Amino acid sequence: MVNIKSKLAEFRASLQPSIRELKFSLKLLLKSPLSIIGIIIIGIFVAIAVLAPVLAPPVHRDPFKIPQDWDLYRLSSEPVPPTLEHPFGTTQMQFDVYYACIWGTVTAFRVGVTVVAAVLIIGIVIGLVAGYYGGIIDEILMRFTDIIIAFPGLILSMALVMALPNMFSLNLSSVLVIIFGVIMFLIILFKPDRRLMLITFTLFVVSLYSMHYAPLQIYMQINKLDKVMIALVLVGWPGYTRVIRGEVLRVKNEDYIEAAKASGCSDLRIIIKHIIPNAVYPVIILASLDVGSIVLSAAALSFLGLGAPPDYADWGQIIERSRAWILQGATLWQNMHAFLIPGIFIAVFVLGWNLLGDAIRDVMDPTLRRR
Amino acid sequence: MGLVTYIVRRLILIIPVLIGVTALIFAISMMFPVNVRAYVYIRDIRGVGAVERERIINETIHRYGLLDPFYIQYFRWLGEVLKGNLGWGQADHQPVMDSIIQRFPRTLEIAIISAPLIVFIGIYLGVISAAHRDSIIDHFTRGLSIVGWSLPSFWLGIMLLAYCYGHLKIGVFSPGNLSSEAQSIVASPEFIRYTRLNIIDGLLNGKPWISLDALGHLVLPTIVLVTINVALLIRIMRSSMLEALSKPYIITAKAKGLKDKEVINKHARRNALIPTITLSGLLVAGMLTGLTITETVFGLEGLGRWAAQAALLPDMPSVLGFALFTALVYVIANLIVDILYAYIDPRIRLG
Numbered sequence: 128m129v130n131i132k133s134k135l136a137e138f139r140a141s142l143q144p145s146i147r148e149l150k151f152s153l154k155l156l157l158k159s160p161l162s163i164i165g166i167i168i169i170g171i172f173v174a175i176a177v178l179a180p181v182l183a184p185p186v187h188r189d190p191f192k193i194p195q196d197w198d199l200y201r202l203s204s205e206p207v208p209p210t211l212e213h214p215f216g217t218t219q220m221q222f223d224v225y226y227a228c229i230w231g232t233v234t235a236f237r238v239g240v241t242v243v244a245a246v247l248i249i250g251i252v253i254g255l256v257a258g259y260y261g262g263i264i265d266e267i268l269m270r271f272t273d274i275i276i277a278f279p280g281l282i283l284s285m286a287l288v289m290a291l292p293n294m295f296s297l298n299l300s301s302v303l304v305i306i307f308g309v310i311m312f313l314i315i316l317f318k319p320d321r322r323l324m325l326i327t328f329t330l331f332v333v334s335l336y337s338m339h340y341a342p343l344q345i346y347m348q349i350n351k352l353d354k355v356m357i358a359l360v361l362v363g364w365p366g367y368t369r370v371i372r373g374e375v376l377r378v379k380n381e382d383y384i385e386a387a388k389a390s391g392c393s394d395l396r397i398i399i400k401h402i403i404p405n406a407v408y409p410v411i412i413l414a415s416l417d418v419g420s421i422v423l424s425a426a427a428l429s430f431l432g433l434g435a436p437p438d439y440a441d442w443g444q445i446i447e448r449s450r451a452w453i454l455q456g457a458t459l460w461q462n463m464h465a466f467l468i469p470g471i472f473i474a475v476f477v478l479g480w481n482l483l484g485d486a487i488r489d490v491m492d493p494t495l496r497r498r
Numbered sequence: 499m500g501l502v503t504y505i506v507r508r509l510i511l512i513i514p515v516l517i518g519v520t521a522l523i524f525a526i527s528m529m530f531p532v533n534v535r536a537y538v539y540i541r542d543i544r545g546v547g548a549v550e551r552e553r554i555i556n557e558t559i560h561r562y563g564l565l566d567p568f569y570i571q572y573f574r575w576l577g578e579v580l581k582g583n584l585g586w587g588q589a590d591h592q593p594v595m596d597s598i599i600q601r602f603p604r605t606l607e608i609a610i611i612s613a614p615l616i617v618f619i620g621i622y623l624g625v626i627s628a629a630h631r632d633s634i635i636d637h638f639t640r641g642l643s644i645v646g647w648s649l650p651s652f653w654l655g656i657m658l659l660a661y662c663y664g665h666l667k668i669g670v671f672s673p674g675n676l677s678s679e680a681q682s683i684v685a686s687p688e689f690i691r692y693t694r695l696n697i698i699d700g701l702l703n704g705k706p707w708i709s710l711d712a713l714g715h716l717v718l719p720t721i722v723l724v725t726i727n728v729a730l731l732i733r734i735m736r737s738s739m740l741e742a743l744s745k746p747y748i749i750t751a752k753a754k755g756l757k758d759k760e761v762i763n764k765h766a767r768r769n770a771l772i773p774t775i776t777l778s779g780l781l782v783a784g785m786l787t788g789l790t791i792t793e794t795v796f797g798l799e800g801l802g803r804w805a806a807q808a809a810l811l812p813d814m815p816s817v818l819g820f821a822l823f824t825a826l827v828y829v830i831a832n833l834i835v836d837i838l839y840a841y842i843d844p845r846i847r848l849g
Binding site: 270271273274275277278279280281282283285286287288289290291292419423426427430431432433443446449450453454456457458459460461463466467470473474475477478481482485 | 519647784790
């Protein structure tokens with residue numbers, strides 16, 4: 128009993144420095160007025176996203192489908208200015224702008240957070256591998272990032288959105304073959320155990336057999352918004368990989384890594400325990416600065432007609448409907464509500480993330496932190 | 499190492515990137531079914547019936563071996579690209595290469611006007627902001643840059659168009675490259691298109707009002723491009739200026755009794771400009787992307803709008819041709835930036 132208590136006290140004591148740092152970070156974060164504005168903006172948008180079913184009760188079974196006012200549509204398909212029933216008015220084909228804006232917030236969070244998380248994971252893993260092992264692996268991976276970075280991002284994602292298929296079929300058996308193959312390789316390398324080897328080999332043969340004679344296929348329907356997200360991930364990861372690789376190269380030669388190696392740590396342990404905590408901050412800063420620009424890119428693709436489908440609640444898509452009146456300037460001015468409000472949603476959302484990202488950088492960047 | 503050696507080495511390093519870029523474009527094209535890929539080799543088949551069309555496509559697939567292993571196809575495709583054949587574009591009903599040549603002047607016009615504005619405004623505001631750190635000017639500039647960074651360019655464009663053309667009814671701000679009467683004159687055979695740039699051709703043909711008309715149509719797109727792109731430049735210029743101002747030689751210069759203006763303009767700004775040059779490569783990418791959206795909003799018949807229309811069809815050869823073109827422009831821009839950088843800062847080529 129005493130033992131546990133003393134252990135607990137020890138644990139608390141070991142946490143003390145990080146708690147102190149966290150408090151200091153929060154104090155720094157709350158000191159600058161701009162970062163407070165950023166936090167408030169993001170807070171409001173989170174509230175909108177969470178309360179979306181209350182603020183705009185879904186009409187269709189799929190909540191992202193924008194309801195159309197059929198009573199108005201019978202009269203004409205032209206937009207209607209804000210009324211009590213439609214607080215932000217309707218756009219062409221009588222889609223409700225208010226509903227699109229509220230559920231568009233959910234879409235924006237989904238796109239921004241999913242893409243950044245995926246890019247972060249892919250970028251970190253590849254960057255770690257390239258930086259830690261170096262040599263030919265590093266060379267190949269880095270030349271690959273060079274190629275993707277040689278394109279202006281939005282244009283490459285435009286081409287990718289166009290090229291991605293609507294249906295994605297994955298042969299599960301072949302994935303299993305690869306997985307078991309890698310496991311076998313690892314067992315031979317690190318833990319030559321006959322029984323383990325036998326089990327893996329059997330599974331490998333079974334999956335090889337199933338790949339040829341009874342393939343396990345899964346089909347996934349990819350909608351247009353998914354395509355946009357996939358394209359943004361494919362275009363986005365090289366930037367992160369480069370940053371994390373640079374950091375790993377810097378950290379790798381520090382004395383504490385030498386010490387860890389000398390005391391017999393495995394590669395995995397060194398990477399997880401020593402390299403990641405010391406190399407990850409610049410990428411997290413980059414990620415927090417990137418959410419806004421990813422939402423902007425997705426909105427731009429939607430505006431070009433490559434993003435969300437026409438009845439999907441998405442800010443860029445609802446503005447895209449206004450393109451029909453661009454040639455008649457007067458109509459554009461009369462129907463201003465149809466693009467003014469969604470545009471303000473986008474701009475404020477992105478502004479919030481940019482302010483927050485700036486604040487996080489000021490707090491996390493060790494060169495700016497204590498000045 | 500001399501500058502020439504550096505340039506030669508840099509040129510050699512570009513080859514693998516170009517191979518990679520073409521390979522990536524080719525890989526994307528391989529995601530399409532084979533009968534779509536056949537359009538790279540087919541000329542116009544608009545008026546052809548369905549049965550005949552299928553026959554032509556099948557013949558093309560066999561003649562050009564579109565079912566061969568991919569590496570053989572890649573080199574054959576690369577050969578076609580080097581000959582200048584990017585395939586047949588359905589968006590314009592003409593070869594993709596012709597579309598690029600035809601539309602490039604439209605894009606060049608707006609790029610030539612907005613790029614210097616972006617650079618000068620960005621550098622000026624960045625320097626001012628850093629020199630008067632934490633003053634009202636600094637807060638205003640930083641606010642401006644962060645807002646410019648957050649605004650969706652297409653929305654800004656539509657807003658400007660709605661206000662200036664829709665509400666104020668200023669005819670010269672109508673969407674398109676030219677007003678309809680100027681368009682009809684430009685299209686007529688008497689109007690000789692020396693450079694294909696409307697602004698210059700108008701002057702050369704003795705019709706300056708056409709030049710003014712073309713220039714007027716570029717005002718709003720330029721405002722959008724400058725607002726969106728200047729933000730990044732201001733941020734970088736401000737931070738590199740702040741760094742330069744904290745260096746010992748600035749303190750020395752101040753201690754010698756030099757005026758603030760001289761210290762900022764002669765000592766700090768020159769050194770702070772160096773990182774900004776590297777950024778110009780990024781700026782080119784920003785311009786190309788921005789042009790795609792701005793041209794779509796303002797109905798300018800440039801490359802970006804064409805590519806956006808082609809992506810909707812979807813017209814594979816046009817979009818991939820455009821992507822290849824932009825990548826090429828971007829790679830060359832980065833090359834020039836690197837050489838310029840080495841020329842200005844000898845540490846680069848010596849180190």
